Amino acid sequence: MGLEIVVKDIQEGASAEVSRIKAEGDAKASEIINEAKEVQKKTLGDSLAKAEEDLQNLHQQVISSANLEVKRITLNKRKDLLDKVYVQTVEKIKSMPASKKEELLKNILSKYEASGARVYSSKDSEDIVKKLTSLSYAGNLDAIGGIVLENEDGTVRLDFTYDSILKNVYERSLKQISDLLYG
Template sequence: MGLEIVLNDITEGAKADVRRINEEAESASELIIGEARQASKEALGSRLAEVEEKLEQQRQQVLSSANLEVRRIALNKRKTLLDQVYDQALEQIKELPADKNEEYLKVLIEANEKDGHRIYSNKESEKIVKKLSSLEYGGNIDCIGGIVIESEDGTIRLDFTYDLIVKNTYDKSLKSISDILNG
């Protein structure tokens, strides 16, 4: 029986060693699996954060592009509107009644005649200008109305054409008009 006891002790010791090794292996495997899960979660979280950051950047770029496009469209609409107003002003001046045109020409001539020797106008205003001015009539110019007064030697020309008056007024007022349209 002595041999059976020794054999039994060895078997029991071996079983205990197997249980201990299995428990250690189980514990090590759980630790490795836990670490792997944690690393996987961290990697997934990091990747997710990168993707979210890229999406936010793309969203910002799309918003910026859309805002620029809206501004461009709004500026084009305002420019179109301003051009229409400018063109309408010129059309209304072209359609001035003869008595109003004569009245405006009289004011321009009286205020500036002393500075010149010759006077020019468009074909439609020639008779009126000749009647109102004591200056030599220099001929017709291409404009919607108004006058040009020239010095005797031709070196100085004062342009009081309606075209230029409207353009100068428009250019001077453009900033304030734009401010009004922009709110």
């Protein structure tokens, strides 16, 4: 009977050890499962946050691109309009009555005649300019109107042609459009 007691003690000890190991295994498995669930939640949360951030960035990028495109189209339309106004203005200047041309030339000459020794004008304005000034008439220009004054040695030329004035106004307007578009 002594052997049976020893066997029984060994079996009970082994059974207790198995129960303890099983309990530890269950606890460890439960801990691993909980950690995996936490990692899964965190990963899912991070992925969701990243997806939301990417979506927000894409949304902002699309809006910015659309706004830029609208601005580009608008400014191109403005440039087209400026081009049309430029052409119409040239035509208006060309068809201006002689009395108005004379009045404008008289104003320019009265302000700037002292700055020059010679004067140039378009062929159409030659007679009017010769009548309005005592400066030496130096010749014709390819211009829609206005004058160019030149000093005695030809080193300084003051350009008061309507072409030049109109071009300056046009370029300033284009610069403003460019600043709006790219500035």
